[in-house]
Amino acid sequence: MNQQKTQSSKNLSLHILALVAGAVLLVAMSMEILTGDHRHFSQNYLWIQFAVCMVFLADFFIRMTQSDRPARFLVHNLLFLLLSIPYLNLVDWFSLHLSHGWAMFIGLIPMLRSFLALYLIVAWLANNRFNQLLTAYLFSVLLFTYLASLIFYDYEILVNPHLDNYGDALWWAWMNVTTVGAAIFPVTIIGKVVCVLLPIVGMIFFPIFTVYISQYYTGKKSAD
CATH class of the missing domain: 1.10.287.70 (Helix Hairpins)
Structure with missing residues (x-):
């Protein structure tokens, strides 16, 4: 019982970390949109998005390694993994040509990951x-x-x-x-x-x- 409570507390801490990372991404996105040229992304924003996605990925793989059945965890939480990939950075690194509109849409994907973290925290707290x-x-x-x-x-x-x-x-x-x-x-x-x-x-x-x-x-x- 105590072990289960400890594991639940650790998972909550990881979700809170993911939520904080999502908040950082939201602030960075706000500054980018309000002060940017609406045609190109700044390198600072791209690096922040990469760092936030790394936090999301670390959260995912830490929880997977802590799971008793990692393969089952991967299947059941695949959406979390897909939402944690830094797609916008991949587009930039491979010099793929996308319109700013599509690039912004891709850049919003990690925000969904932070929304899921918010949902899980609320589900834990609401009771x-x-x-x-x-x-x-x-x-x-x-x-x-x-x-x-x-x-x-x-x-x-x-x-x-x-x-x-x-x-x-x-x-x-x-x-x-x-x-x-x-x-x-x-x-x-x-x-x-x-x-x-x-x-x-x-x-x-x-x-x-x-x-x-x-x-x-x-x-x-x-x-x-």
Whole structure:
């Protein structure tokens, strides 16, 4: 029993490390998008992405070696491995010619790895406690909306005449996640995809928030 708790604690520590690495990648990506030229990636950003992916890979292989059945662990966690590969660095090293849009899309893949780490940490912490689960949902919506605003800004700023700065992209993202809509319409394929996903996320989250408020006041009334 104690050994199982120790192993669970070690896994949580590794997931937290992966989440921190993902946060570093998000900051680096934000700086790259907000200060870059939207056509080329800086070497600093590429090296940060490589370092973060190395952390993800180290996390994966450490947990695999600690597993009683490494082959089974590999099969069941293959998605984690695929999301940890530094694809953007491979594109750069092999001088593959991709548009900035496709390169940015590839660069977003490791972010999914950090989202999975966030999910696993929340699953470990929540333990059926609704308050923590709601906090996790709220944090996820905030993070997804922020990331969507960055993606929209990077893909649209050079081609969308209605988008003047990042503030417009952030406002656009929040208006769409609340399902209100904005007067800025996407012109790129990625922008249109994000424009569809944001209201879906909002429609998933707000009923959960409504249920939480109802249960909170019902429980408070019962206690009184």
